[in-house]
Structures are given as structure tokens and as C-alpha cells.
Amino acid sequence: MVDLSLKQLRLFCFVAQTGNLGVTAERLFLTRGAVSQGIKALESQLGVSLFERQAQRLHLNARGHLLLPLAEQMLNRQASILALFEPGDSQVPLRLGASLTIGNYLLPTLLGEALQQIRLCGEVRLANSAEIQQALVAHQLDLGLIESETLEPELERCHWRDDEMVLIARAGHPLSGQVADWGLLSEETWVLRERHSGSREQFDHHLRPRLKPEIRILELGSLEAVVRSVQSGLGCALVSRLACDEALDREVISRIHLPEPILRRLYIVWGQGNRALPQVASALKLLSMR
CATH class of the missing domain: 3.40.190.290 (D-Maltodextrin-Binding Protein; domain 2)
Known part of the structure; x- marks a missing residue:
């Protein structure tokens, strides 16, 4: 059974947005190698590739486009759950x-x-x-x-x-x-x-x-x-x-x-x-x- 983490999905969404491992690493305060390994691990768990690699850029392939809205929905749900239990004015925008x-x-x-x-x-x-x-x-x-x-x-x-x-x-x-x-x-x-x-x-x-x-x-x-x-x-x-x-x-x-x-x-x-x-x-x- 494949056990995906929200951390993996967040990393995937960032790479899908930036199309660049280095930029994603800077935004998430990670090394470029850690980002690359995280994407490879996700692809290995799913048994499919999610990106086409062209000229130092990563572009979502057909399977990547299928995953992206589902991953974003999961992350939005996580933010909503956390907001329910934060003190003070915690309403999600x-x-x-x-x-x-x-x-x-x-x-x-x-x-x-x-x-x-x-x-x-x-x-x-x-x-x-x-x-x-x-x-x-x-x-x-x-x-x-x-x-x-x-x-x-x-x-x-x-x-x-x-x-x-x-x-x-x-x-x-x-x-x-x-x-x-x-x-x-x-x-x-x-x-x-x-x-x-x-x-x-x-x-x-x-x-x-x-x-x-x-x-x-x-x-x-x-x-x-x-x-x-x-x-x-x-x-x-x-x-x-x-x-x-x-x-x-x-x-x-x-x-x-x-x-x-x-x-x-x-x-x-x-x-x-x-x-x-x-x-x-x-x-x-x-x-x-x-």
C-alpha cells in the first residue's frame, strides 16, 4: 500500500508551480538535492513519472496534471483543519x-x-x-x-x-x-x-x-x-x-x-x-x- 505524506504533496505542488528544483529549494529552505530526491521518491511510490524534464525545467506530464488538483485539495483541507484549532482569529482566507x-x-x-x-x-x-x-x-x-x-x-x-x-x-x-x-x-x-x-x-x-x-x-x-x-x-x-x-x-x-x-x-x-x-x-x- 502506497503511503503518501502531505509533505510530499506540498513539495510536488511547489515544483509544479516553479518548474525549477533550485527555486523550489530556496522557497522551502531545502537543498536542491533534497527536493530532487523528494520528487523521485514520490514518483517511485506512485510508479509513474510526474514531470517531463526539458532544458533545466520541469513540466507536468499527463499524470502530473491529474495529481495536481487532488494534491492542492488535500493541502487546502489540511490548512482548514489546522485553522479550526488555532487560538484567536484563525479563519482561513x-x-x-x-x-x-x-x-x-x-x-x-x-x-x-x-x-x-x-x-x-x-x-x-x-x-x-x-x-x-x-x-x-x-x-x-x-x-x-x-x-x-x-x-x-x-x-x-x-x-x-x-x-x-x-x-x-x-x-x-x-x-x-x-x-x-x-x-x-x-x-x-x-x-x-x-x-x-x-x-x-x-x-x-x-x-x-x-x-x-x-x-x-x-x-x-x-x-x-x-x-x-x-x-x-x-x-x-x-x-x-x-x-x-x-x-x-x-x-x-x-x-x-x-x-x-x-x-x-x-x-x-x-x-x-x-x-x-x-x-x-x-x-x-x-x-x-x-
């Missing part, structure tokens, strides 16, 4: 990620209210919903706030709050204040977020089937850019009410009414089995009250 809509329009208030009661680990990662999920699967984040109905099988989620999707156009558009005419809207340019974003997911599900097969699309990487492009008359868009409320109030854009409201769910997501981690449990409790 939370590695938080959020989709761009949530990060730009909801998170600033949350950081000033609920999340000020927990410790955050560095900066909050902002990316689209798919990228946040990938980071959770890779154990690079502890908790994510996303706007996508699609969920990676390795993750768990709970419904957090609802968000309305709004169809917007330039101020003075012929359809402003009217119910959507899909034939006329098919002739418009559509200003959209990138694929795999939550906003694009909503457009593809609710609006795309109602439009003609061939439509003009302008793809942008942020909601602010989408709203500003609509304001400039570049096309129409389906966006979160959070992103367009201010522009609607200033009447620099207009709203086209949908036949029925489109409400989407915003979710809190985390890795399977991680709900018991103290930093995750604390954040879930606080966010559930908001």
Missing part, C-alpha cells in the same frame, strides 16, 4: 471568484457588507461563468458567484437570487417602448458577450430561436462595453437589468419590451465536498442572508 455581471454590479456592495466579516485571499477573480467554474474544478478557488444554468459535474450550487434580463436599443429606436417585433429585430446588429458567458447563454436560449437564421453579431468582452455600444447605436442587446438601469434612467438607451419577462437565477457554486470548509461555510451563511 476565502478564494472567491465572480462572473463579470455579479463582480461589477453586486460584489462591491457585498464586499462592503456581508463579506467584510470574512477574510479574502488577495483579489477576487472576475471572469465569465464558465471560467469561474473551471477555476473551482481546478481547486484554484473556494467559492464562485455565477449567472449560468450550466454546471460542471464536479461542482455543487445553490440558488442565490434572481436577475431580470432586459432587451435594450439606442434612444429613439423605432421599437422603443413597444413589444418586440422579431422580424424587425432580425435585421438589427446584436451586441453580445462572448460564448460561455451567462448573458450570451440567455440570448442563445431565449432570443436566438425567435430571430432569422442569419443575424449580424458584434461580440464584446464586458457588459459595460455592450451597453455603451448600444448607446452609440451599434445594435441591440439582451443584458442584465443590473448593467443597464443607470443608462435607462438617463434615457441614453431605451427598452424594448419582451412578450414575457426573462428571469434568470444567480448561483453560489463550490467544489463537491467543500461546503464544510470553514471559509466556505462562513461565506455561504453570510451570502444566504443577502
Whole structure:
């Protein structure tokens, strides 16, 4: 039976990060030889190589990539266990990620209210919903706030709050204040977020089937850019009410009414089995009250 130690896994993770035995030795206050022997011992115990050695650099091979997220998860669990029994304020910092809509329009208030009661680990990662999920699967984040109905099988989620999707156009558009005419809207340019974003997911599900097969699309990487492009008359868009409320109030854009409201769910997501981690449990409790 192979008996792995956390010390071995920590050494492996450091080498995977640095790609260099000498740098790892300096960071861990070890000799280069000790690091090399530790990696060889781990590979010998597992019966496989974990790195490809090229020009004085070590690169993870396929088996190394399989081991890395599991090793990181084990080390995170160890840190959480130790934190439970340390005196004083011992809460483990939370590695938080959020989709761009949530990060730009909801998170600033949350950081000033609920999340000020927990410790955050560095900066909050902002990316689209798919990228946040990938980071959770890779154990690079502890908790994510996303706007996508699609969920990676390795993750768990709970419904957090609802968000309305709004169809917007330039101020003075012929359809402003009217119910959507899909034939006329098919002739418009559509200003959209990138694929795999939550906003694009909503457009593809609710609006795309109602439009003609061939439509003009302008793809942008942020909601602010989408709203500003609509304001400039570049096309129409389906966006979160959070992103367009201010522009609607200033009447620099207009709203086209949908036949029925489109409400989407915003979710809190985390890795399977991680709900018991103290930093995750604390954040879930606080966010559930908001």
C-alpha cells in the first residue's frame, strides 16, 4: 500500500508551480538535492513519472496534471483543519471568484457588507461563468458567484437570487417602448458577450430561436462595453437589468419590451465536498442572508 505524506504533496505542488528544483529549494529552505530526491521518491511510490524534464525545467506530464488538483485539495483541507484549532482569529482566507455581471454590479456592495466579516485571499477573480467554474474544478478557488444554468459535474450550487434580463436599443429606436417585433429585430446588429458567458447563454436560449437564421453579431468582452455600444447605436442587446438601469434612467438607451419577462437565477457554486470548509461555510451563511 502506497503511503503518501502531505509533505510530499506540498513539495510536488511547489515544483509544479516553479518548474525549477533550485527555486523550489530556496522557497522551502531545502537543498536542491533534497527536493530532487523528494520528487523521485514520490514518483517511485506512485510508479509513474510526474514531470517531463526539458532544458533545466520541469513540466507536468499527463499524470502530473491529474495529481495536481487532488494534491492542492488535500493541502487546502489540511490548512482548514489546522485553522479550526488555532487560538484567536484563525479563519482561513476565502478564494472567491465572480462572473463579470455579479463582480461589477453586486460584489462591491457585498464586499462592503456581508463579506467584510470574512477574510479574502488577495483579489477576487472576475471572469465569465464558465471560467469561474473551471477555476473551482481546478481547486484554484473556494467559492464562485455565477449567472449560468450550466454546471460542471464536479461542482455543487445553490440558488442565490434572481436577475431580470432586459432587451435594450439606442434612444429613439423605432421599437422603443413597444413589444418586440422579431422580424424587425432580425435585421438589427446584436451586441453580445462572448460564448460561455451567462448573458450570451440567455440570448442563445431565449432570443436566438425567435430571430432569422442569419443575424449580424458584434461580440464584446464586458457588459459595460455592450451597453455603451448600444448607446452609440451599434445594435441591440439582451443584458442584465443590473448593467443597464443607470443608462435607462438617463434615457441614453431605451427598452424594448419582451412578450414575457426573462428571469434568470444567480448561483453560489463550490467544489463537491467543500461546503464544510470553514471559509466556505462562513461565506455561504453570510451570502444566504443577502
